[in-house]
Amino acid sequence: MLLRHTPKGIIEREALVINPAKTCQPIGAMYAALGIKNCLPHSHGSQGCCAYHRSMLTRHFKEPVMAATSAFTEGSSVFGGQANLIEAIGNIFTVYDPDVIAVHTTCLSETIGDDVNQISAKAHESGKVPAGKHVIFTNTPSYVGSHVTGFSNMLKKTVELVSEATAEKKNKTVNIIPGFVEPSDMQEIKRLTSLMGIKTIMFPDTSGVLNGPMTGKFKMYPNGGTSIEDIKKMGDSQLTVALGTFASGAAAKSLDTKCKVPCEILELPIGIQATDRFIDTLRIKTGMNVPEEITNERGQLLDVMSDMHQYTYGRRVALAGDPDQLVSLTEFLVSLDMIPVYVITGTPGKKFPAKIEAITKGLNEKIYAKNPSDLFLLHQLIKNEKVDLMIGNTHLKYIARDEDIPYIRYGFPIIDRVGHQYFPSVGYKGGLRLLEKILEAIMNRIDRDAPEESFELVM
Numbered sequence: 333m334l335l336r337h338t339p340k341g342i343i344e345r346e347a348l349v350i351n352p353a354k355t356c357q358p359i360g361a362m363y364a365a366l367g368i369k370n371c372l373p374h375s376h377g378s379q380g381c382c383a384y385h386r387s388m389l390t391r392h393f394k395e396p397v398m399a400a401t402s403a404f405t406e407g408s409s410v411f412g413g414q415a416n417l418i419e420a421i422g423n424i425f426t427v428y429d430p431d432v433i434a435v436h437t438t439c440l441s442e443t444i445g446d447d448v449n450q451i452s453a454k455a456h457e458s459g460k461v462p463a464g465k466h467v468i469f470t471n472t473p474s475y476v477g478s479h480v481t482g483f484s485n486m487l488k489k490t491v492e493l494v495s496e497a498t499a500e501k502k503n504k505t506v507n508i509i510p511g512f513v514e515p516s517d518m519q520e521i522k523r524l525t526s527l528m529g530i531k532t533i534m535f536p537d538t539s540g541v542l543n544g545p546m547t548g549k550f551k552m553y554p555n556g557g558t559s560i561e562d563i564k565k566m567g568d569s570q571l572t573v574a575l576g577t578f579a580s581g582a583a584a585k586s587l588d589t590k591c592k593v594p595c596e597i598l599e600l601p602i603g604i605q606a607t608d609r610f611i612d613t614l615r616i617k618t619g620m621n622v623p624e625e626i627t628n629e630r631g632q633l634l635d636v637m638s639d640m641h642q643y644t645y646g647r648r649v650a651l652a653g654d655p656d657q658l659v660s661l662t663e664f665l666v667s668l669d670m671i672p673v674y675v676i677t678g679t680p681g682k683k684f685p686a687k688i689e690a691i692t693k694g695l696n697e698k699i700y701a702k703n704p705s706d707l708f709l710l711h712q713l714i715k716n717e718k719v720d721l722m723i724g725n726t727h728l729k730y731i732a733r734d735e736d737i738p739y740i741r742y743g744f745p746i747i748d749r750v751g752h753q754y755f756p757s758v759g760y761k762g763g764l765r766l767l768e769k770i771l772e773a774i775m776n777r778i779d780r781d782a783p784e785e786s787f788e789l790v791m
């Protein structure tokens with residue numbers, strides 16, 4: 333009973349977060365930067381911040397995460413970190429030889445007011461950036477937003493700094509901005525587009541970087557990531573498909589503004605309807621056909637959905653996590669005739685409650701969708717009215733244990749299990765895996781609680 337002090341009575345809170353449903357902005361910025369080929373993320377702040385960001389990513393992906401820091405001391409905390417960052421840029425190119433350094437700020441450097449734009453220009457002027465190398469940077473003050481905001485900020489700033497429209501006529505390439513998803517999801521999205529015969533540039537792309545094989549050799553920059561040349565070429569593509577409004581929308585819009593690449597901003601392709609919209613958008617916009625392999629995968633998902641409907645029908649579910657995932661997950665659960673009663677995220681954004689409301693409006697049940705909110709409130713809601721299933725990151729395990737509720741780990745961070753790096757949850761195949769996990773959790777509980785006379789061999 334680790335959370336035994338959570339009271340049932342809910343009091344409106346404005347200036348206090350308890351047990352947050354988010355992590356800090358730079359973690360998202362660092363994750364986005366790891367999806368760039370030969371890139372070393374750099375945290376402009378104290379060593380402690382950088383150690384925390386790296387450790388969260390390392391624990392989630394079970395891979396070493398390389399990043400540098402400006403290593404603020406008391407002096408830089410008072411007078412600013414310009415000297416530290418300029419020196420760091422020179423040292424990093426000399427010692428670690430990346431193609432790109434992706435600088436993000438932290439609470440401390442933002443509070444001092446360090447101008448990374450100006451510092452980067454100064455680093456160029458003072459010859460710290462070798463020819464052909466790049467420094468990109470973004471602002472990620474963690475007292476606003478969440479890791480999703482940081483991810484979005486890094487993508488937006490990168491396309492603004494790097495992408496270029498070089499030709500009058502756009503080529504047939506489609507840019508895919510995959511959202512704050514797992515490397516396995518990025519791999520799955522690439523598999524689907526390649527099955528359709530569509531040439532794509534995916535940015536960022538952490539597949540191969542954070543789910544690479546064990547080779548016995550350490551590689552500072554694993555094979556994988558979007559090259560800076562490809563990010564540049566994104567300005568010449570015919571279309572950008574951004575998956576997830578919160579994580580990918582801003583970068584897609586910036587690319588449209590800067591390079592006149594039109595964009596389609598879709599929800600993450602989690603579940604049957606969102607995947608249908610993704611595949612259909614690609615089909616309509618590129619004129620390519622949907623191959624039988626994809627149609628079969630869709631049919632398999634549909635088959636299991638209808639075969640196992642008796643186990644999903646009417647089950648009440650509590651969800652917590654990132655907004656893009658929650659919107660698509662909610663839609664998927666509704667298509668399974670489940671009832672997503674509580675939907676909580678720590679990431680701000682005005683559109684979130686309205687999106688959940690639109691998806692759940694036909695349900696005969698009061699749906700509680702709130703942002704920014706926290707896991708303390710989620711626990712209180714569950715205490716007041718129980719659910720049959722919980723879906724969310726590792727932090728939900730305490731509530732699941734205290735309230736004895738079946739629980740599926742999903743989202744970021746998952747630091748006590750593996751699998752998310754390797755098995756996708758996007759696309760029809762991903763939907764099937766997600767459904768399998770849902771059924772496993774529900775049916776295990778039915779087995780556990782069944783009286784002896786109705787403990788069934790066949791279910």
Ligand code: SF4
Nearest residue numbers: 356381384438439474
């Ligand atoms: S001080 Fe700010 S940037 Fe650093 S770890 Fe804490 S929340 Fe993140």
